[in-house]
Every structure is written in structure tokens, then in C-alpha cells.
Amino acid sequence: MAENWYEVKQNHNLGYKMMFFILKTFPAVFMRLLAFPVGFFYWAFGKKARLVSKDYLLKIQVSLLSDFDKSKKLPLSTLKHISSFALNLVENVQSWAGKFSFSDVSWQNDDVFDLVKNINSGKGSVILISHLGNAQMMKGLASMGESGTEKKMSITTISDAKISQGLTALLNEINPASSMNIVSSDNIGPETIILLQERLEKGEVIVIAGDRISAHTDRNIEIEFLGERARFPYGVFLLVALLNAPTYFVTGLREKDFSLHPKYDMFVKKNPLDFDCGRSEREERIKETARNYAKNLESLSKMHPYQWYNFFDFWG
Numbered sequence: 001m002a003e004n005w006y007e008v009k010q011n012h013n014l015g016y017k018m019m020f021f022i023l024k025t026f027p028a029v030f031m032r033l034l035a036f037p038v039g040f041f042y043w044a045f046g047k048k049a050r051l052v053s054k055d056y057l058l059k060i061q062v063s064l065l066s067d068f069d070k071s072k073k074l075p076l077s078t079l080k081h082i083s084s085f086a087l088n089l090v091e092n093v094q095s096w097a098g099k100f101s102f103s104d105v106s107w108q109n110d111d112v113f114d115l116v117k118n119i120n121s122g123k124g125s126v127i128l129i130s131h132l133g134n135a136q137m138m139k140g141l142a143s144m145g146e147s148g149t150e151k152k153m154s155i156t157t158i159s160d161a162k163i164s165q166g167l168t169a170l171l172n173e174i175n176p177a178s179s180m181n182i183v184s185s186d187n188i189g190p191e192t193i194i195l196l197q198e199r200l201e202k203g204e205v206i207v208i209a210g211d212r213i214s215a216h217t218d219r220n221i222e223i224e225f226l227g228e229r230a231r232f233p234y235g236v237f238l239l240v241a242l243l244n245a246p247t248y249f250v251t252g253l254r255e256k257d258f259s260l261h262p263k264y265d266m267f268v269k270k271n272p273l274d275f276d277c278g279r280s281e282r283e284e285r286i287k288e289t290a291r292n293y294a295k296n297l298e299s300l301s302k303m304h305p306y307q308w309y310n311f312f313d314f315w316g
Contacts, residue, residue, distance in 0.1 A: 028099050029260050035090045039083030046082070049311050053078040056314065059226040060305045063298075077306075084257055084306040088134050091262065095140035102146035105138075105252065105264045112268040115248050120150045124200025126240055126247040128271075128293055130211040131309045132301050133253040138266065139207060156181045156199055158188075158208040158239075160215060186216060188235070193242055200245050210236045210249075210293050211310065221287055223294045226301070228315050230294075237290045240271075241282055247271040247289070249296045257306045269296050 022031050043050060057077050094100040107113075118125050129135035142153045159182060183192060185208075196206055213220050213233045220231040240247050249269045254262050271292055273285045301308050 028094055031090050031093075032087065032260050035086040036083055039086035040079065042086065043079045043082040049082055050078050052311050052313060053081045056226075056308060056310075057081065057305060059228065060302065063226045064302060080257070081306050081308070084254075085309050085311070087254075087258070087262075088137075088307070088309060091134055092136045092140065095137040100137065100141065102141050102148060104262065105141070105148075105266050106255075107148070108265060108267055110268050111248060111270040112266065114246075114270055115250075115268050116149050118246055119147075119153060119203070119205065122151065122203035124203055124245050125205050126200075126243055126245050127205055127207045127250045128210045128236070128240070128247060129207060129250055130209055130297050132211070132297060133251045133304070133307050134264070135207075135209070135250070135252065137264075138250065138252040142205075151203070154181075154199075154202075154204040156183055156196065156204060156206050158183050158185050158206065160185055185214065185235075188239065193239075196239075196243055200243060206243065206245075208236055208239065210290070211297060211314075221290045223291055225294050225298055225315075230315050232290050232294060234286070234290075237286045237293075240289060241275045241286050244275040249293055251297075251300050253300065253304045253307055257304060267300060 022034070054077075091100060115125060115127075129138075139155060139157065141147060142155060145152045147153050183196070200206065210232065213231050214235050217235060219234045221234050221237065222229045223232055224230075247270070249267075249271065251267045252264045253267065255265055256262070269292075271289055273289055273292070275282055275285055277285065
């Protein structure tokens with residue numbers, strides 16, 4: 001079983017290219033139907049993915065103290081889990097190719113209105129996403145002007161350069177009009193912080209995932225998550241503190257786990273903490289922000305367990 005996410009082979013570019021070709025040739029529903037045999041193939045031959053899925057679903061079962069997919073049903077549940085991931089990849093391509101409409105995304109009565117107000121007024125924001133639900137699809141829609149805001153969002157995504165490079169090139173090939181920029185997380189230093197602060201001052205949005213530890217440092221924050229201690233990346237939350245801009249936890253979840261015509265719910269929760277404080281208090285606020293993020297992530301994962309797409313030993 002892979003211990004960390006960066007030890008898992010994640011090159012889906014060839015699959016994305018094939019899906020984009022199919023999407024140009026056939027209706028979107030055809031490609032969604034293909035996701036199920038692809039998911040079955042991955043489930044049948046991906047032993048590590050099945051083991052990781054089973055471990056995660058058992059933790060969900062225990063945390064809910066309910067009859068969610070009892071152990072004897074877990075083989076079928078892991079198939080559902082992996083098939084949901086196959087649908088997630090399809091929806092990525094749909095959004096990048098302009099085949100998914102923002103009209104199929106519903107806002108909740110939460111902090112989304114504060115986020116929209118911020119963007120419309122030209123204030124920069126930091127958005128913390130995760131690998132629960134489909135953050136790529138939400139970014140794809142926003143980068144092409146479908147975000148429900150008056151002002152088009154200019155997005156800078158911070159991610160591992162080795163993994164994102166090919167994906168970014170493919171995204172630009174699929175839709176050159178996309179306004180998404182990539183900053184490598186490999187070596188963020190003072191110059192990078194200044195660059196990001198300048199972009200925030202221009203009203204841009206900085207997006208970073210908070211649920212995967214760094215491949216370049218062992219400094220993490222241990223937080224109780226689904227009943228066990230899990231590692232969250234210290235560097236992400238330190239960056240949030242250094243940028244000191246309004247920060248939101250954003251998640252897009254399919255209303256129904258399996259649907260040929262999916263609709264999404266978008267959940268937005270604003271981090272209540274700022275970092276206008278002394279250095280000693282800042283450290284505690286960094287940890288508290290990480291705990292707030294993890295608590296929000298746990299709550300949403302219990303709502304839609306099959307839309308969790310961290311296929312590695314998250315608890316390590």
C-alpha cells in the first residue's frame with residue numbers, strides 16, 4: 001500500500017486525452033457511461049486501490065456509528081468508490097472542454113455570498129480545496145468565466161510541478177481561453193510569497209489543496225480525522241498565514257453519487273481566523289486553521305463518502 005500520495009502513480013494525461021477525443025465525437029452521456037467499465041477494470045486489477053478504499057470506508061462506517069456498508073458489503077462499496085473516481089475524471093474533462101454548465105451547480109446558504117462579494121469588489125482571496133468532490137471541475141468552470149461572479153476569476157493554483165506540468169499543458173491545449181496559472185509548490189520562498197501577495201492585491205484568487213502532505217518536507221500537523229490521527233501539511237497553513245487574505249474552504253460535491261446528468265452542490269466555509277497577531281499567537285492560529293479545515297473536510301466526507309479521492313494511506 002502506498003504510504004504517501006506522491007508515491008502513487010498519478011499520470012492520467014493519456015486517459016484525459018482519450019476522453020477529450022471521445023467528448024468531441026460523442027455526446028457527454030456516452031463518456032459518462034464508459035466511466036463504469038473503466039472503474040470496474042481499475043477496481044478488478046488495482047489491489048492497492050481496493051485496500052485503501054476499504055480502509056477508508058471502514059473508518060467512515062465506524063465514525064458514523066451506522067450501518068453504512070457493513071464489512072460484508074465492502075467489496076461492492078469499494079467498486080462504487082472507485083467508479084465514482086472514474087466519473088470524477090470524466091467531469092474534469094467536461095468542465096475543461098466547456099461541456100459542463102455552472103447552471104448545474106447549486107450554492108448553499110453559507111459563506112459563498114461573502115466569497116462572491118469579495119471577488120466582485122476586487123479583493124484577493126485564498127481558497128483551500130481538497131480531494132473530496134471535484135475541485136478540478138470547479139476550477140475549470142471558474143477559469144473560463146463560469147463562477148456566478150460579476151468579475152471573471154483569475155486563478156493561481158499552487159501544486160507539485162512534476163504532477164501538474166503535463167496536466168496544465170493539456171488543459172491549455174483543450175481550452176486556450178482558460179485563465180489558470182500554476183505556481184510550483186516545490187520551493188516556495190520569499191520571492192514566491194511576494195508574487196502571490198501582488199496577485200492578491202490585484203484581486204486574484206490563490207487555490208491550494210490542504211489535504212496532502214508535502215513531498216519536500218517532513219513538517220506536518222497531526223489532527224484527529226475520522227477517528228485516527230492524520231497528517232496535514234504545515235506548509236499550506238503557514239502560507240495562508242503569510243498571505244493573510246480572506247480564506248475559504250471550498251468543496252464541490254455531486255448531489256447524487258452516480259448520475260448520467262450530474263448536478264453539484266458547492267460548499268463554502270470562511271476561516272474565521274486572521275493573522276493580524278504576534279508571532280507566537282500566529283503559530284496557534286496556523287494549527288487552529290488546519291483543525292478548522294480538517295473538521296470541515298470530515299463533515300463533508302461523511303455526507304458523500306464515495307466522493308473521497310485520496311487513494312493512498314491517508315493516515316500513514
